[in-house]
Amino acid sequence: MDQQDIWKQHTKGLTPEDLLKRINKPAQFQIELNDFLGKIIKDNNYKDLIEVGCEAGTSSTMLDKNLNITLLDLNEDILRLDEEAYKNVYPNFKYCQADMFNMPFQDESFDMVFNAGVIEHFDIEERTRAIKEYWRVLKKGGTMVIAFPNHYSLPYRFAYLIRTITKKWIFPPENKMYNLKKELQVNGIDGLQRIVLSKASIFNWNNYSPFINKCFKLLDKVFNFEGYLTVIWVKKNDHL
Ligand SMILES: C[S@@+](CC[C@H](N)C(=O)[O-])C[C@H]1O[C@@H](n2cnc3c(N)ncnc32)[C@H](O)[C@@H]1O
Secondary structure, X not given: OOHHHHHHHHHOOOOHHHHXXXXXXXXXXXXXXXXXXXXXXXXXXXXXXXXXXXXXXXXXXXXXOOOXXXXXXXXXXXXXHHHHHHOOOOOOOEEEEOOOOOOOOOOOOEEEEEEEOOHHHOOHHHHHHHHHHHHHOEXXXXXXXXXXXXXXOHHHHHHHHHHHHOOOOOOOOOOOOOOOXXXXXXXXXXXXXXXXXXXXXXXXXXOXXXXXXXXXXXXXXXXXXXXXXXXXXXXXXHHO
């Protein structure tokens, strides 16, 4: 199965009501990511945003309703579902079925280009091309934010490997990435910043074994593992 088939499988059978229910029950990492994005948006007075590889667009639904947010995904089924679910609740959302490597927008169209849980499914060459395209559609003064699971946090890495080996990993394979420094450098982008969010989530992934989880919680007292979600961001200001 290729990546798109896996994503389609993952969201098959969902109804607009399911998506609306999700809004009321965001995951911890989504709550923390939302706080992070909200602060950047407010501090910079941003208005035009795009979530690239939005799937259910959960992050976008948690932001200020007055923002102009474009939800972009390659999967036309999920976009149709998003539109049906959100058309009355988020009248400012726009929907775009497109490939993130070739987005149908002019240069410098958005104040913020962001995504979560997308880039780790691509190899370094693809990530470099994706970032080039994100950067192209970003306005000067805008911010690019890319969030991905932190395979440098041992409990998460362990859960991923166990779930992969036992064939219980239901998403496309993930690459281990620290901060996308190389991908940005190749594109001539500097000013990279990195934080890690959602410490609590690293223990959720080992919930198949309370014993393993207990061990990791003890080890954490010594090693202080990083959280689940790595977030890197770069402001285009630095490049004026
Ligand atoms: C893990 S999901 C994103 C989840 C979402 N960030 C959320 O919080 O609900 C990854 C999404 O990226 C989309 N995707 C994968 N490759 C893509 C591409 N080349 N262009 C656009 N979207 C893509 C998939 O269709 C899928 O919906």
